[in-house]
Amino acid sequence: MGIVFLVLLGVWLVVNLIKTPSDFFTVLLIGITTGSVYALIALGYTLVYGILQLINFAHGDVFALSGLVASTFVVSVFGLDETTATLGIIGGLLAILLFVVVFGATINATIEFVAYRRLRQAPRLAVLITAVGMSFIVQNVSLAIFGVNFRSVPPLISEEHVFEVGDVTYQWNQLFAVLATIPVLILLSWVVASTRHGKAMRATSQDPDAAAIMGVNVNRTISFTFLLAGGLAGVGGLLYLLEFNIRYDTGFELGLIAFTAAVLGGIGNLSGAVLGALLIGLIQAFNEGLSWHAPGSDWTRSIVFGILIAILVFRPEGLLGERTPEGA
Amino acid sequence: MPLMRERLRRLEFLDPLFEAWRRIPARIRGWLPVAIVAVLAAAYPYYVSSLPTDVPVILAFPDVGASVTILVFVVMAVGLNVVVGYAGLLDLGYVAFYAIGAYTAGWFASGHFEQVRFHLGSVGVSREAQGIHISVWLVLLIAGVITAVGGILIGLPTLRLRGDYLAIVTLGFGEIIPQFVRNADSLKGFDLTHGTFGISPIDSPGFGEGLHDAVGLPTSFAQSFERARLFYWAALVILLITVFCCFRLRDSRLGRAWIAIREDETAAGAMGIPLMRTKTWAYAIGAFFGGVAGAYVASFNSGAFPSQFHFNISIFLLCMVILGGMGSLWGVVIGGAILAWLNVEGLANIGAWLNAHTPLNVEVAKYQFGIYGTIIVLMMLFRPVGLIPERRRKRELEEGTPHGVLDDPLYDHRAENEREETR
Numbered sequence: 001m002g003i004v005f006l007v008l009l010g011v012w013l014v015v016n017l018i019k020t021p022s023d024f025f026t027v028l029l030i031g032i033t034t035g036s037v038y039a040l041i042a043l044g045y046t047l048v049y050g051i052l053q054l055i056n057f058a059h060g061d062v063f064a065l066s067g068l069v070a071s072t073f074v075v076s077v078f079g080l081d082e083t084t085a086t087l088g089i090i091g092g093l094l095a096i097l098l099f100v101v102v103f104g105a106t107i108n109a110t111i112e113f114v115a116y117r118r119l120r121q122a123p124r125l126a127v128l129i130t131a132v133g134m135s136f137i138v139q140n141v142s143l144a145i146f147g148v149n150f151r152s153v154p155p156l157i158s159e160e161h162v163f164e165v166g167d168v169t170y171q172w173n174q175l176f177a178v179l180a181t182i183p184v185l186i187l188l189s190w191v192v193a194s195t196r197h198g199k200a201m202r203a204t205s206q207d208p209d210a211a212a213i214m215g216v217n218v219n220r221t222i223s224f225t226f227l228l229a230g231g232l233a234g235v236g237g238l239l240y241l242l243e244f245n246i247r248y249d250t251g252f253e254l255g256l257i258a259f260t261a262a263v264l265g266g267i268g269n270l271s272g273a274v275l276g277a278l279l280i281g282l283i284q285a286f287n288e289g290l291s292w293h294a295p296g297s298d299w300t301r302s303i304v305f306g307i308l309i310a311i312l313v314f315r316p317e318g319l320l321g322e323r324t325p326e327g328a
Numbered sequence: 329m330p331l332m333r334e335r336l337r338r339l340e341f342l343d344p345l346f347e348a349w350r351r352i353p354a355r356i357r358g359w360l361p362v363a364i365v366a367v368l369a370a371a372y373p374y375y376v377s378s379l380p381t382d383v384p385v386i387l388a389f390p391d392v393g394a395s396v397t398i399l400v401f402v403v404m405a406v407g408l409n410v411v412v413g414y415a416g417l418l419d420l421g422y423v424a425f426y427a428i429g430a431y432t433a434g435w436f437a438s439g440h441f442e443q444v445r446f447h448l449g450s451v452g453v454s455r456e457a458q459g460i461h462i463s464v465w466l467v468l469l470i471a472g473v474i475t476a477v478g479g480i481l482i483g484l485p486t487l488r489l490r491g492d493y494l495a496i497v498t499l500g501f502g503e504i505i506p507q508f509v510r511n512a513d514s515l516k517g518f519d520l521t522h523g524t525f526g527i528s529p530i531d532s533p534g535f536g537e538g539l540h541d542a543v544g545l546p547t548s549f550a551q552s553f554e555r556a557r558l559f560y561w562a563a564l565v566i567l568l569i570t571v572f573c574c575f576r577l578r579d580s581r582l583g584r585a586w587i588a589i590r591e592d593e594t595a596a597g598a599m600g601i602p603l604m605r606t607k608t609w610a611y612a613i614g615a616f617f618g619g620v621a622g623a624y625v626a627s628f629n630s631g632a633f634p635s636q637f638h639f640n641i642s643i644f645l646l647c648m649v650i651l652g653g654m655g656s657l658w659g660v661v662i663g664g665a666i667l668a669w670l671n672v673e674g675l676a677n678i679g680a681w682l683n684a685h686t687p688l689n690v691e692v693a694k695y696q697f698g699i700y701g702t703i704i705v706l707m708m709l710f711r712p713v714g715l716i717p718e719r720r721r722k723r724e725l726e727e728g729t730p731h732g733v734l735d736d737p738l739y740d741h742r743a744e745n746e747r748e749e750t751r
Contacts, residue, residue, distance in 0.1 A: 055492050118709055125418050126708050128492050129650065132420070132643060133704030140698025252639075256503070259496070298511045305500035312497050313485045 016290045022167035027289035028282065033174040033243070035281020036181040040236035041258035042265070042273040043188065044108075044229035050268035051205045051225045053124060057131040058111050060255015061138035062230055066104040067237030067246040068142055070096055071151040074241070081154040089156050093238075100234035108230025109223050111138070117219065135252065142248035150245035157242060177239050184235055188228070189270060197224050205268070253301070257284075260308040266321020275319060280304060369564055373557045387677040390669055392556040396628055398668040399563040400621045403570050405648035405664035406657065407617025410574060412646065413655035413718070414583060415610035416590030417487070418495040421502025423641040424482075425475045425615040429622020430632035431509055432471035434527030436462045437627065451534035452548030464533035464627050468566075468620050475619025476612040483611035487604060499639070506637040521634070528631030533562060550630070559628050566624060567661075570617055574657055577613065586610050587655070640697055644671065647700045650707050653714020663715055667703075671696065 017024045041063050048056040074080050078092040115134050119127045157173035164170075192198040200221040203211040212218045240246060240254075261280040265272025284304065288297040295303065311318060352360065373392045381388040390398060404426060411419045434440055437450065439459030447455065449463030462470070486497040513523030521527065532550030540547040549558040577583045585606045588596040597603050626632040644667065652663025670678075679692030692699075707714065 053492070055496060115705055115709065122708075122712070124492060125416070125495075126712055128418065128495060129646070130705050130708040132646070133701040133708065136643065136697045136701025137705065140695050140701065143698070144695065256499070263496075299507070302504045302507050302511075305504050309486070309497050309500045312489060312493050316489065316493060 012293065013286065016286075016292050016294075019292050020290070023290060025165075025168040027285045029168070029170050029174060030289060031282035031285030032278065033177045033281070034285060035278035036178045037236055037240050037243070038254075038258050038261050038281050039181060039274045039277035040184065040232045040239065041254065042261040042277040043185075043270060044232045044236075045255075045259045046262040046265075046267055046270060046273040047201075047225050047229045047232075049262070051201060051222055052116070052127075054116065054127050054131060055259065056111075056229070057128075057135035057255065058138050059108070059229060059233060060251035060253075060258065061135050061142065062104055062108050062111070062251070063233040063237050063240075063255065064246060064248060064251025065107065065138060065142045065237075066100045066230075066234040067241045067250070068146045068151055068248070069103055070100045070234075070238045070241050071153055071246065072146075073099065074153040074156070075151075080156055082156065084156075093156065097235065097238055100238050101231040102234070104232075104234025104237065105227040105230035107138070108233065109226045112223060112226040117222075135255075139248055139252060142251075146248055148248065150247045151241070152245045153241055173242065177243060180235070180239055184232070185274060188232070191228065192270060197221070201225055257304050260304050260311075263308060263318055264311050266318025269318065269321045272318055272320035280307075283307070366564075366568060370561065373560055385678055385681050386674060387681055388673075390673055392560045394669075394672045396556065396559045396563050397625070397672050398665060399560070399567050400625050400628070401645070401648070401668035401671070402661055402664040403563075403567050403621040403624075404618050405645050405652070405660050405668075406567075406570050406574055407614045407621065408645045409614075409649050409652075409655065409657065409660045410577070410586075410617070411610050411614035412649050413653075413660065414578060414590065415586040415607060417607060417610060418492070419498045419611075419614070420495050420639075420642050420646065421498035421500065421505075422614075422618055422645050423637050423639065424498075424502045424505040425479065425618030426622040426625075426641065427505050427509055427632075427634075427637040428475045428478050428615075429471040429619030429624075430626035430636070431521060431527065431622075432474050432619065433464070433467050433530050433623035433626035434521075434632040436460050436470055437464050437467045437531040438527055438529060440522065440527045449536070450531055451536045452551050453531055461531055464531055464623075467627075468623050471619040471623035472616040473619075475622070476616040478619075479611040479615025480608055482615075483608045484604075487607045487611065499642070502639055502642050506634055506639075509632075509637070510634040524634055526631055526633030526635075527626075528633070530626050530630050530632065532627055532630065563624065563628075566620065570620075571657060571661060578657065582606065582609055590655075643697070643704075644700060647704050650704055651715060653717045656714055656716050656718035659714050659716030659718070667700070670699075675699070 013024075041060065044059045044063075045056060048054060048059065073096045074092070078096070080089055080092045084092070111134050115130050116127055119130060155173060157176045159171050159173055162170045162172055162175050192201060200211065200216045201224065203214065203216055204218050204221045208218050211221075237246070240250075257280060258277065261276035262273045263276070264279060265274065265276030267273075284300055287294050287300055287303055349357070372395065376389060376392060376395075379389045383389075404422065407425075408419065408422050411417050411422075437460070439457055439461075441460055442458045444460060445456075445458050446460045446462075447453070447457075448461070449466060450461035451463070453461045482498070482501050486494055489497060509521040510524055512520040513525075532548050532555075534548030534550075535545035537547055539545045546552045546554070546558055549555055549562070552558055578587075585596065585601045586609075588599065588601055589603060589606060593603065625636075645664075648664040648667045649660050650663075651667060652659030652661070666674075675693045675696050679690065682688050682692065683690070
């Protein structure tokens with residue numbers, strides 16, 4: 001059945017490609033851009049799930065809060081807009097980036113410290129319910145500080161075209177999201193694969209008790225993981241803000257999409273999260289952008305959650321993950 | 329609690345009262361408080377108008393119309409308690425069942441399907457009216473059954489998953505179904521749900537001309553001057569039936585199987601409990617009550633609108649169950665009533681009182697979900713068993729074996745800690 005579905009999907013894509021090739025490639029590029037922002041959020045879910053087996057519902061809201069904080073910095077503190085000199089924009093954005101990374105990391109680690117740490121011995125469902133509660137709390141903090149209106153920033157990154165092939169264009173501001181994501185991913189995989197902290201993280205995720213016996217400070221390692229995840233959420237918040245509008249409840253829905261991406265790729269698996277995020281970004285863009293028999297944006301959420309359910313039911317280990325007892 | 333009873337016993341002048349209480353047969357004794365509360369609740373419409381409207385902090389007691397909504401939410405909380413409290417399956421998409429129930433009422437008791445004309449025991453509707461008009465009492469059952477089937481369809485593929493994966497799948501369904509009803513106004517040109525406008529008006533329950541003339545029962549609730557009161561009493565009856573069913577279910581073979589699964593799925597399976605079937609039943613029965621409640625709300629509001637069905641409702645209901653005590657029937661009823669009241673008007677009242685009597689100036693109602701989130705987190709951190717813990721769980725804590733509690737309750741971390749220490 002799955003194969004039939006994939007074949008139909010392929011046929012649908014090919015027909016769209018033949019009918020409106022320029023639309024197809026434009027939409028493809030949009031998909032890659034959104035996908036790379038989703039990747040940053042999805043990595044946060046996957047990191048935390050890998051180490052605590054916890055779906056950190058609050059993660060998406062930390063992302064939104066970071067984005068909102070970044071919007072204040074861009075507009076009110078630094079007063080950046082499209083007329084600012086290029087050097088000013090670069091310097092300002094770097095400073096804001098640094099700040100939101102620290103901000104997101106602090107908030108995320110604080111949530112872990114306040115709410116999850118006390119429940120370390122508790123059953124997993126208790127922690128999960130707590131995470132749902134924390135999500136609402138963070139969301140309401142955003143609401144209290146930033147109100148109900150959407151926040152956006154002036155187009156800081158040039159909207160000139162990187163390249164033009166026929167009708168297909170790619171703008172610098174779209175490319176920027178991708179360009180900014182790649183070094184972050186490289187840095188992250190270096191941290192996890194090659195540093196002492198990364199080693200401790202991997203050990204803790206495999207077996208916290210054994211890791212503790214081997215001298216790993218489990219609590220500190222978990223805090224470090226939340227710091228990393230929060231930092232990624234901060235980067236994601238800023239990048240998302242440069243492209244789209246953001247509001248106090250943006251994080252909830254986006255968080256669910258990113259979580260779906262993480263599950264699609266195989267939760268707990270870093271490259272899986274990136275792959276899943278790109279796929280989800282593409283699916284969303286194709287669904288909303290193609291003209292021949294595309295369900296359209298009204299159905300995006302249903303499609304994303306449909307994928308989530310199908311993956312969990314038929315292949316709970318995801319595309320790249322290994323089979324865990326959680327499945328079957 | 330035992331300490332308090334000790335203290336009470338020292339008040340010797342109360343002894344005759346205790347004596348009288350003890351003389352009541354145990355069977356009746358258990359139900360007596362319930363009966364008293366039920367009578368007080370049933371008489372509520374008569375004395376609500378004489379209650380003070382300047383109570384500190386809460387200002388006023390809810391009027392009869394608001395009480396209908398409160399009762400229906402309690403029905404849903406009790407239904408969710410079957411899934412979460414008894415069977416230990418976290419369901420974050422209960423709003424889907426609420427939506428299915430409401431739309432079932434919209435399909436079977438309104439003029440929505442103009443193509444057909446079908447009447448079955450409907451009241452207060454012209455015989456010539458187009459659409460499907462089935463008696464609302466019947467529609468409540470139909471909605472329950474359809475929702476239960478929906479629960480089974482959702483459950484069959486997903487109940488194999490454990491814990492948090494199940495939670496996220498149910499959350500997915502809770503998001504898909506509201507979006508579906510919002511968008512399903514032209515499925516291949518067929519208008520199934522009337523999109524964002526929703527289905528309205530929906531018929532009202534009633535007893536028809538025959539019973540009206542014979543015993544004076546109201547013909548149709550909507551056409552009566554006492555509309556809100558009638559809906560209130562009917563909601564109360566539904567709640568009582570729901571509570572009774574859940575009470576009996578808990579002690580049934582099925583209920584004991586649910587609790588066994590909740591406590592230790594592997595052990596329950598090894599004891600020969602058919603895991604899938606038992607869990608699916610929990611889903612179906614929990615969904616049934618959600619469907620009945622949804623259909624009743626739709627009839628009370630005379631409409632089913634997609635904006636009613638938000639993910640937040642699922643969390644709100646979960647919060648009721650957690651506050652009351654997962655698995656504890658009375659706890660859930662009381663926790664549900666408190667939270668539903670807060671949601672309907674309590675928070676607004678408290679906010680108004682705060683703003684009038686303190687230098688604060690906040691819109692408390694705006695932050696309702698932050699408040700519910702805080703309740704969830706605080707309960708989980710400091711009192712995971714809920715306000716009124718289930719008796720079984722309390723006993724586990726108080727009378728654990730010398731080596732600590734042997735089984736592995738899902739939500740209670742204290743038991744877990746004890747076990748760690750005694751190892």
